[in-house]
Amino acid sequence: MNMEELRKCVTEIPDFPKKGVLFRDITTLLKNGEALKYATEEMKKRCSNRKIDVIVGIESRGFILGGIIAYELGVGFVPVRKKGKLPREVVRAEYELEYGKDHIEMHKDGILGGQNVMIIDDLLATGGTAEAAVRLVESLGGRVVGLGFVMELSYLKGREKLKKYDVFSLIDYDSG
Numbered sequence: 001m002n003m004e005e006l007r008k009c010v011t012e013i014p015d016f017p018k019k020g021v022l023f024r025d026i027t028t029l030l031k032n033g034e035a036l037k038y039a040t041e042e043m044k045k046r047c048s049n050r051k052i053d054v055i056v057g058i059e060s061r062g063f064i065l066g067g068i069i070a071y072e073l074g075v076g077f078v079p080v081r082k083k084g085k086l087p088r089e090v091v092r093a094e095y096e097l098e099y100g101k102d103h104i105e106m107h108k109d110g111i112l113g114g115q116n117v118m119i120i121d122d123l124l125a126t127g128g129t130a131e132a133a134v135r136l137v138e139s140l141g142g143r144v145v146g147l148g149f150v151m152e153l154s155y156l157k158g159r160e161k162l163k164k165y166d167v168f169s170l171i172d173y174d175s176g
Helices: 003-008 033-047 061-073 128-139 158-162
Strands: 011-014 022-025 054-058 076-082 090-097 100-107 116-124 143-153 167-173
Touching: 003 033, 003 167, 033 061, 033 143, 033 167, 054 061, 054 128, 061 076, 061 116, 090 128, 100 128, 116 128, 116 158, 128 143, 128 158, 143 158
Parallel strands: 054 076, 054 116, 116 143, 143 167
Antiparallel strands: 011 022, 076 100, 090 100
């Protein structure tokens, strides 16, 4: 497996969720054992040169990828969820959507002050969700040592919201 073969494991679906949008579906990559192993190994390599205490995974595919990477690195895993999904006291961060606002949450005891945190998700698009996850981590005293993604839609310029952080992605799509 190599990056070009990995890219071919992502299915492109035109006009989803609305006309004019080209949706890139990572579930076909996830169901391919060789591709999943390759993607998580590559992400783990890019994380292993950092001092990481905990991986934060953003709902929902960030749970899958982040959980595997946390296990491989022998560090803890903390989920960032959509609103109303966590049972204990939470911190919340709002972010912009093209049609309004939404927010994500993390347990208030999810990150301890001074912990080094790596944020993992499947996709960097506009950067709103990732930037909100950064704010959650930092509001609890954590230090974001990087953000990692399988795919990036670089034409949407999501990295601009994350420019003070070390960001990597495995697959870059520079046009829609």
